[in-house]
Structures are given as C-alpha cells and as structure tokens.
Amino acid sequence: MSTIKVTNLTFAYDGSFDHIFENVSFQIDTDWKLGFTGRNGRGKTTFLQLLLGRHEYSGTISSQVTFEYFPYLIENKQQNTADVISEVIPDYMEWELLREFSYLQIDEEVLYRPFATLSNGEQTKVLLAALFLKENSFLLIDEPTNHLDMEGRKLVSDYLQTKHGFILVSHDRAFLDNCVDHILSINKTNIEIQKGNFSTWWENKQRQDHFELAENERLKKDIKRLSESAKRTSGWSHEVEKTKNGTTNSGSKVDKGYIGHKAAKMMKRSKSIEQRQHSAIEDKAKLLKNVEQSEALKISPLTYHKDRLIELEDVAIFYGDKQVTGSVRFSISQGERIALSGKNGSGKSSILKLICGEDVSYTGTFRQGSQLKISYVSQDTSHLQGSLTAYAKSNDIDESLFKAILRKLDFSRTQFEKDMASFSGGQKKKVLIAKSLSERAHLYVWDEPLNFIDVLSRMQLEELLLEHAPTILFVEHDREFCQNIATKVVEL
Template sequence: MSLIKVTNLTFAYDDSYDSIFENVSFQIDTDWKLGFTGRNGRGKTTFLNLLLGKYEYSGTITASVGFEYFPFPVQNKENNTLDVVMDICPDCEHWQLMRELSLLKVSEDVLYRPFESMSNGEQTKVLLAALFLKENMFLLIDEPTNHLDLHARKLVSHYLRSKNGYILVSHDRAFLDNCVDHILSINRTNIEIQKGNFSDWWENKQRQDNLELAENEKLRKDIKRLSEAANRTSHWSDEVEKTKNGTRNSGSKVDKGYVGHKAAKMMKRSKSIEQRQLSAAEEKSQLLKNVESSESLKISQLTYHKQQLVELDRISIHYGDKQVCRDVSFTIEQGDRIALSGPNGSGKSSLLKLICGETIAYTGTLRAGSQLKISYVSQDTSHLKGDLSDFARSSGIDESLFKSILRKLDFSRLQFEKDIASFSGGQKKKVLIAKSLCERVHLHVWDEPLNFIDVISRMQLEDLLLEHSPTILFVEHDSEFCNHIATKTVELNV
C-alpha cells in the first residue's frame, strides 16, 4: 500500500477563461478500486492526464507508483492481436496473458487474428487483459463500457472486482456498484472521496443535498433580511440628512449646522452597520455551494394520426455475404418506449438506421407511416464542430430552447462561446440529445445516447421520458436506464 498525494492542484487550459481545478488537495490509496464520477466537463479525463504528466500545473502530485492509461492507442490494427498485446506489454508471459483472457471469457484463437477483425467489445477485453499485466502500476481506466453490451459489462465488472489499484471513470451505475470500493467525485466546488460503491455515494449525496437545500433556504432568508436591513439603514440616514432643509413641528427654524452634524454622525454609523450587514450577506451567499442543478427538461412530441407508427415483419439485414440480424419482427405504437437489446454485432444500429430511412440491404417487410417524422441520435459525434448558434440554425431548431436545454444539462454560459469540436465526449452527446429534444417529431430513435454522459444527466433524461412518455426506440447498455425506462424490450440474437 502507498499513497498518491495531490496538494493545492491548480490547472487551466491555455486557451480557457476558467480553471478546471483550483487549490485541490486529497489522497488516494493505491490499493483502492476507485470509481471516478462527476458531471461532463468537470475534468475527469483532464485529471488522469495530469497524473500521466501530460500538462503543466501548479501544486504537487506525488506517488511512488507509475501510471498506465486505458484505452491504449493501437497504431497498427492490421497486426495480429498477440503482436498488439506484446507491443503494450513486452515482458508478459504467455500463460499470464491466457489467465487474464480466460477470466474475461476471451478464446485463445483471437490472438492469431488481426486486431481489427475483432468487435469493439472483444478489443476492449483484450486491452484490459494487457493493462492488468502491467506490474507496479496504478491503472487509469477511462470509460471502458462504451463499446460493451449488457452481458460484457457484467463480465468486465466481475473481472475488475477481482482486481485492485485503479481509478475507473464510468457513468454506468450498476457497473460501478459491482466493482468499486471508493468514489472520487468532482463536485461543483470541491473534490471529495467517500468509502463505498456508487449507490452508497449517491445516498450520501442526496442526504447531503437535502441538508444543504434546507441550509440554503435559511441562508437565503438571512441574506434577504440582512439586505433589507442594510437598505433601511441607508434610507434612515438619508431621511435625517433631509431634515436640514425642513422645519421643526413647532414652526421654528431648524438649526442646519446642528442637524447636519447629527446627520453626519448617523450617516457614518449607518454606513458601518450597512457594510457589516452586506458583508454578512455576502459571506452567507458563498455557502450556497454543492447542490447540483438538475432542473427538469421538457419535450413536446407530435401526435401521429394512427396508433401504429412502424412495423417490421421478418426483417433480415445483410452486408455482402454477412448477415447481421435475421427474422426480426416487432411494431412501434404511440407511447412505446422500446429498448432494442442484443450482443455487439447483432444488428441493432443497422435496424435503427433502416427505420430512419437509410439505404440498407434487407429482406422482409418494413411498414412506416406516411408523413412520419423521426429524430435520430447517432453514436457518432465526430462531425460536430463550430458555433452552437450556427449549429441550431443549420439544424432548423429554436436556438433559445436548444441552449436552455443545454443549460439544464449543466452547460455553463462560457461553454456557449467555445467551438463544439473542443467539447468533451459527454458534452457532444448532450448537443445531439438537446437537438433531438427540440425537434417536433412523432418518434425518437436514439442509438446509445448515454455514451460518455454523466450520471446526473442520465437521471434527468430518465425523468423526462417517464414524465412526458414520448414514443422512443433506443439502444442502450446502461441496465439501470433500460430497467427504468423501457415499456418493451426487443431482444436480438447474432
């Protein structure tokens, strides 16, 4: 056991107005299984890069271990998988590699296939096996679940639970619950560490938020009272000053010198009281700190003139000689929230694209209602760039509503001034979801919408879908989200 000590860490990007971290201090035990959570853009990946020494910062980070980052970049994906692993971990023994692959239920034959021939999920598991062959290293695991289906997520979470000595960035609640023993959270105003899994942390956070909300309400009342008192004090001295030009009740002339002297003394005293009151109000307002803003979102979906929107009857999709799904049949009706489930490679994304009108080779019958309007959220965010206002205009959506939704999803006003290309992966996904929520449509089709999106925003989206009950077909591997949202599940097999 050893400690990673972070002391007075301060960091901001060169082209940024705001600091990511400011005078942050905490300690990490290198034996922990540490879950790392926080809203998008708060600096989770940045902190991992600081540990790796990629940026200059003020403060100190001291550790007696080295750091390894996942996912590893693979330059030559055409090479055999064994060669890729040996490039990452040249000193590992073959039996050690086989032990890790066995725990991850990966067969030995993948080692003798080109790395690029494996599915994204298989690649993730092989790279994780290589990561845990590194000795005397503290492992930085950045969102490993994004390409894992539900079954693979359970498998990998069990694998990680058998290990220790890592930071795991993930927004999947069930995944974190199964494999971490501490939570490191980046909050609005600080960073804190708590013992336990994600559910323990969330329960504590809700309890703390409720205490803060009660305290905040008391503070707001105190601030209002102090501000009103300061205004009354200021008004009092002004009234005394005015009497210099008035008369006494008896009708005799006022001694302006006497009243002026008295008013000056009262003014000095009242200003001192007013300043103390304002200082007290300011001090109390600084205590309104860590409750996360998670205002409710709104959606206004169009109502279709028929109950049934889409019907698939024995649909099979082919890419050349490869069949990705076979004899898929289901209907989408008004109010359905359908989770399309199945292992990687079972054709989920292809079916979504087919329903949205993309040209895909298929057999069977697809019936979609005439004049049916669909909003599609893709997995891919690589095309996003430019100004948010220009993006709203080119997408034909209301800019004010679009930015209002992004604000509720924890975008700062400073974020609106940046190029979308500079956004984090989660922030880019939020741009696509906000766009979709602004579109007046009959059906929403979302392909893994939660990739990279923080937990609190996931909960907001759950509340939205439960409150407004839009018709939606979605692919998502977050089991908590699916369990809360889906009215139906369509299971695909390879």
C-alpha cells in the same frame, strides 16, 4: 501500499480563461478501487493526463508508482492480436494473459486473428486483460463501458471487482456500484473523496444538497427579518436623538442625558442586528457552491394520426452476402418506449438505420406510417465541428431552444463560443441529444445516447422521458436506465 498525493494542483489549457483545477489538494491510496465521477467537461480525462505527465501544471503530484492509461492507442489494427499485446506489454507471460482471458471469457483463438476483426467489445476486454498484467502500476481506466453490451458490462464489472489499485471513469451507476470501494468526485468548486460505492456517494450528496438548500432558505428569511429590524431600530434611534433639543408636553425641557443614553442604546442594538445580518450573509455565501443545478428538460413530440407507427415482420438485414440479424419481428405503437437489446454485433444499429430510412438491404416486411417524422441520435459524434450557431442553422432547429437545452445539460456560456471539435465526448453527445429534443417528431430513435454522458444528465433524461412520454426506440446498455425507462424490450 502507497499514496498519490496531490497538493495545490492548478491547471488551465493554453488560451483558456478558466482553470480546470485551482489549488486542489487530496490524497489517494494506491490500493483503492476508485470510481471517478463528475459532469462532462469538468476535467476527469484531463486529471488522468496530468497524472501521466502529459501537461504542465503548478502544484505537485507525488507518488511512488507508475501510471498506466486505458484505452491503449493501437496504431496498426491489422496485426494479429498477440502482436498488438506484445507492443503494449512487451514482456508479458502468455500463461498470465490466458489466465486473465479466462476471467473475461475470451477465447484463446483471438490471439491469432487480426485485431481489427475483433468486435469493439472484444477489443476492450482483450486490452483490459493486458492492462492488468502491468505490475507495480496504478491503472487509469477511462470509460471502458462505451463499447460493451449489457452482458459485457456485467462481466467486466465482476472482473474489476476482483482487482484493486485503479481509478475508473464511468457513468454507469450499476457498473460502478459493483466494482468500486471509493468515489473521487469533481464538483463545481472542489474535488472530494468518499468511501463507498456510487449509490452511497449519491445518497450522501443528495442529503448534503437538501441540507444546504434548507439552510439557504432559512438564512434568506433571517437576513430579510434582520434587515427590516435593523432599519426600524436605526430609524427609532434617529427619531429619539431628534427630541434632545425639544420640550416635553408639559413645557419643561427634556432630559438630554436620558435621551442620549436611550438613543445610544438603540443604536447599539441596531449595530448588533447588522452584525448578525452580516454573519448570516457570510454563512449563506458558503452554501450551494457544489449543489448541482439540473433543471427539468422538455420535449414536444408530435401526435401521429394512427396508433401504429412501425411494423417489422421477419426482417433480416444483409451487408453483401452476410446476414447480420436474425428474423426480427416487432411493432412500435404510439407512447411506447422500446429498448432494442442484444449482444454486440446482433444488428441493433442496423435495425435503427433501416427505420430511419438509410439504404439498408433486407428481406421480410417493413411497414412505416406515411409522413412519419423521425428524430435520430447516432452513436457517432466524429462529424461535429464548427460553431453551435452554424450547427443549429444547418439542421433547421431553433438556436435559442437548442442552446437553452444545452444550458440545462450543464453547458457554460463560454462553451457556446468554442468549436465543437474541442468538446469532450460527453459534450458532443449532448449536442446530438439537444438537437433531437429541439425537433418535433412522431418517433425518437436514439442509438446508445448515454455513451460518455454524465450521471446527472442521465437522470435528467430519465425524468424527461417518464414525464413527457414520447414514442422512442432506443439502444442502450446502461442497465438502470433501461429498467427505469423501457415499457417494452425487444431482444435480438
């Protein structure tokens, strides 16, 4: 057991005006199961790359372990899976790999298939099994859940629960709760570590935020009261001082010594009040630095003239001669929030594409209401490039509304000047969601909208969907999100 010690870490990308990290110090035990959380764009992946020595920085990172990063970059996916594993772990023992395969319910025969023929979920599990063959390494696991269905997430979370010595970046609350024992969080102004799982950390954060907000309100009232009191007392002392050269009502001269003493006493009191006021202002300045602002989102869905929007009766989808779904039967009525569920490869995205009007070959009966307006969020963000202004214009959405939604999703104004190609995975997904929320539609169709999206933004979206209740059909593997949102589940 050893430690990773970070001291006065400071880092900014070339040409950037703002630091990702500034004088950050903390210590990690290499035996921990460390969950890594923070809003999109705060630098989680950047920090992992700094541990790997991929960027220059000031400060020190000292450790006695080597670091291993997941996901591995596989250049030739046409090779057999066994050869792919040999490239990333050259000296592995096959019996050890098969032991890890058994824990992850991977069939041995995948070793002799081209890696490209494995599903994304199978590829993730195979490479995770290889990752844990690395001895004397501290493992940096960056968002492994994005290609896993709900069953796969549970399996991998249970697998990681039996391991130790890793940092895990994930925004899936149930996933983190099951397999970590510490949380490393990137806040607005610092990085902190707490013992416990995500729910413990979140409960503590909410308690701290509520305390700071209440303390902030108390100090604001104190500052206002002290400010008014200081003005009154100062005014009184000046008025008393003015009477030193006057006379009393009876015509006798005033006692200048008494008046001067009284004025000085009142001035002293005024200074004391001002000092208390300055102290309260200083205390107030220390608060709210890490309170996350997550303003409520809004959506303006259209009302359709009929209750029933979509009907599928015994629909089967084909790619060439291959049938990719079973016989699918369900309907979408106004106000329903339907989760389309099923294992990877069961045809969920194909069903969404059919509903959104893409050219999909199918049998069975598909009915869609006339002049039905649909807003679609795709899994794919690779096409995003150029400015947000140009993107809003090309998609015929209100730029001001679009950017206001992004601000609520924790975009800084400096992000608005950047090329979307430079955005993090989570920020790109937020662009697609903000576009959808800017559109007025009868039906919202979202395909894995939460991939890469931070936890606070997931909670914002939950509150939005519960409050405004748009009609929505979605595919999502975040168990907690589905349980909170879905009024109906369609299982493929």
